[in-house]
Amino acid sequence: MTSRWDNNKQMITLPLPTEFSFLENTKYLSNAPNECLIRIDDGRVYKAISLEQVPIIVEVSVGCEQENGLAVRLLGNNQAALCESVRDAAVRYVRDWFDLDTDLQPFYQLAKTDKLLSGSVDSFYGLRNMGIPDLFEALCWGIIGQQINLAFAYTLKRRFVEAFGQYVEHDGERYWLFPTPVDIASLQVEDITKLKMSTKKSEYLIGVAQLMVEGKLSKEQLLGIGDHKKIEKLLVQIRGIGPWTANYVLMRCLRIPTAFPIDDVGLHNAIKYVTGAEAKPTKVEILQLAEGWKNWESYATFYLWRLLY
DNA sequence: GTCCAGGATGGGT
DNA sequence: ACCCATCATGGA
Numbered sequence: 001m002t003s004r005w006d007n008n009k010q011m012i013t014l015p016l017p018t019e020f021s022f023l024e025n026t027k028y029l030s031n032a033p034n035e036c037l038i039r040i041d042d043g044r045v046y047k048a049i050s051l052e053q054v055p056i057i058v059e060v061s062v063g064c065e066q067e068n069g070l071a072v073r074l075l076g077n078n079q080a081a082l083c084e085s086v087r088d089a090a091v092r093y094v095r096d097w098f099d100l101d102t103d104l105q106p107f108y109q110l111a112k113t114d115k116l117l118s119g120s121v122d123s124f125y126g127l128r129n130m131g132i133p134d135l136f137e138a139l140c141w142g143i144i145g146q147q148i149n150l151a152f153a154y155t156l157k158r159r160f161v162e163a164f165g166q167y168v169e170h171d172g173e174r175y176w177l178f179p180t181p182v183d184i185a186s187l188q189v190e191d192i193t194k195l196k197m198s199t200k201k202s203e204y205l206i207g208v209a210q211l212m213v214e215g216k217l218s219k220e221q222l223l224g225i226g227d228h229k230k231i232e233k234l235l236v237q238i239r240g241i242g243p244w245t246a247n248y249v250l251m252r253c254l255r256i257p258t259a260f261p262i263d264d265v266g267l268h269n270a271i272k273y274v275t276g277a278e279a280k281p282t283k284v285e286i287l288q289l290a291e292g293w294k295n296w297e298s299y300a301t302f303y304l305w306r307l308l309y
Numbered sequence: 310g311t312c313c314a315g316g317a318t319g320g321g322t
Numbered sequence: 323a324c325c326c327a328t329c330a331t332g333g334a
Binding site: 312313314316317318319320322 | 334
């Protein structure tokens, strides 16, 4: 299998890690109700992203020649698609998005005998923590999702994206790009409350966008800090980002393996579902249940969430 | 109509 | 450090 760019076919095939199921990942993506940033058609996943200021559509599918390869194509077919640095950035994005560089074997080993995880890892074997590589998108999605049901959260995200984002057209389909910090930083609160977002969330979104535009907050900076607790402490100081949102971003964007949104209602419901308990688990109970998850708290949460979809 | 949802804040003990 | 009212809208 080739890991080099094929200029004729405009694609690259990435070798896959062993514990990987493309089907499980697409099933996970398909379950998102009203998702506006991803299109799935005929087993292929499409997403528009901006690479080096250039909007482009990424198509991901299982390789046709080698079933254990992940085929990445760039659509939109402008000159940008031919530029080597853009191609490399697209490949990095997909590796990050599908979390191809994590060896899941230790997780599956510990999950086998875990009373909460054993069923889930069996059902969803090969599922990856599908990420949100863009920090601004991850922060906004966390803020939008606070304290409302998921269906409404997806509706709000769609309105937000379609009001302030750009789109690329290809074969008669629109592929929306998540708005950039620049798109949002100069908005007035009323511009966002019009979408039925709460006043506070509108303020939070603008505030985060301004921090990023001012260069006071970036993914590179957070990754450079490295330590879970230090990053969390920094994020929680930002207005609108509490422990839940911070850990959500640590998990979905920064890929800190110990990220653990312990206050999450979905996690509570998943635990109730597995244990059969009537009452919501207490924080102490959750920590006890999670004692065997050291360094895999993030993946454990992701797999438990999956039970609810 | 009621309850609650991928929580966070600011004020109070 | 805990407790609590408040936010705000829509899904079930």
